[in-house]
Amino acid sequence: MTVTQAANLLGTSNDAVKHLLAEHPPPPRPITPGKAWATGHISAVARTQLPESELRRLYIDERLSIRDISQATGISVRVVTSLAREYDIVLRPTGRTTRAKPITKDWLHEQYTVHRRPLADLARETGMSPTSMARWARHHQIPTRRGGAGHNPALRALADGVTAPPLLRPALERRGGREHLRNFAAAASYPTLGAAADALNVKWCTLVGQINRLERDLGGPLLERAVRGRPMRLTALGRRAKRAINKALPDQAASHTPLQRTEGN
Template identity: 45%
Template sequence: MGWPESPIDYARRRRIDYDQLLIATDWKQICRRTGAPLGREHRHQVARNLLFQRISGMPAHLSPAAYTITDTPRRTYLNEFTASLTPALADALDNAAQAFLDDQGIRDEPVTWHPPTSLMDGLDLPGPDPAAVDIELMHELVMAAQSNISTIAEQLATSVEVLRHLLQRHPPSPPPLTAHQFRARGRAIAAAQAALSREELTRLYCDERRSLGEIAEGFGLNRITLTRLANEYAIPLRRHRTARTVIDRTWLYDQYVHHQRSLADLAQEKAMSPANMRRWAKILGVPLRSRGGSRPESAID
């Protein structure tokens, strides 16, 4: 049986500019979607380096200077990062790698490839056999987090390199996040993004002049989370007013009753939410139209 031809042109991949691989904004989004800890800058650097090695097939020290791994502490970070992989994070990183290749015009190749392991049948190869490692036991040891990856490799009678390889291919599933971890790891923001798009938040907050508290309540979100989401979407927030806007009854009655303007329209003119304008109407005794028509609500005199 002949040696199979590789579907990856590694000579072409060695010529790629990897400076834009997994930029900071993409890394933050991945952490929020998957619940992975964002960590300090070195964690992002290690994630970039890991993808560089997977995509290029080149060693760590040849990666761009911004995230290359050459010294012992950074190699330790790589071990720790690999041990922290989850199925969701591993999949997200693979998707990021594929998206990077697409941006480079490489759309006809997988992210990684290796020849069939059957080619090694019957060979007496040096080093430990990855197939001999008990994956379930590996997961238990990693999730216990009582030992570093070197110690776990010794307990499994394998090497650190083999253990890193297996953890990338078979990452353990993490336990459910606590409420504090959910917020700290950005999952609350991810949930808010899923519930409320930038366009929808812009319409409600900027066009309809609704308050963040009102929008948050309508979507079952925390106001602080919604404020963070607005900042994430680069939506400028209104300044808190030092003096409360006072509505004149004569003006409100004339505009709402005689001119038949909507509360939302009047609220926008006065830079307040429609709910606040409605409260002013009730306080001032302006007869409100029913929600479904033009007849005044009977509860208002």
């Protein structure tokens, strides 16, 4: 699969797949011209994202560790270390590093999204720069406000998650969760995911990835997949989720006419 295909199937982003591949590379294989090019390409992208001036500011001025910088930027520890050596930055001895306090997703979401505190205010409270706080927001996939008090659609989705039914909150508190819930509610009325994907005008692998992600968010299987002689049908959890979607998100109710009603709806 390509990175995009894998990301769609897993219900995550291309950057997350690339990050995991960088952190957990496959077993070594004989080097090929293509692999040599890819390795150089990763380094080139990292240099663009983390130029010498920025790495020096984070590592020397703000005293962040290599691992902290890796977590904030999504670049692997190995690549950040390689860039530091390339830039002739003297690395601090292991065990004597002054580490910045990690910023957790729950804390940042509560302070920034729920209480609407500015990133600059949160940065001062934690002793880091606004730029570093913004990186933590990107690392935790928390959309930032634009133009002061304005919300973008993804940030509104996070705010919706605060008052949504508990069952749906894990999905609504992440980017794209509302769309995934909408597509699940619509797909549940079709005999197969293939038929649902055709009717909803989405790729089959995309729809499967969205439902797989929702099943992880909501804590269990939502659909019993179709088998020969039996159409796809909702599980008990799936029926609860669909009722919650229809009640809490009426604007997201599916308007598609199903090809065939399934059992258990």
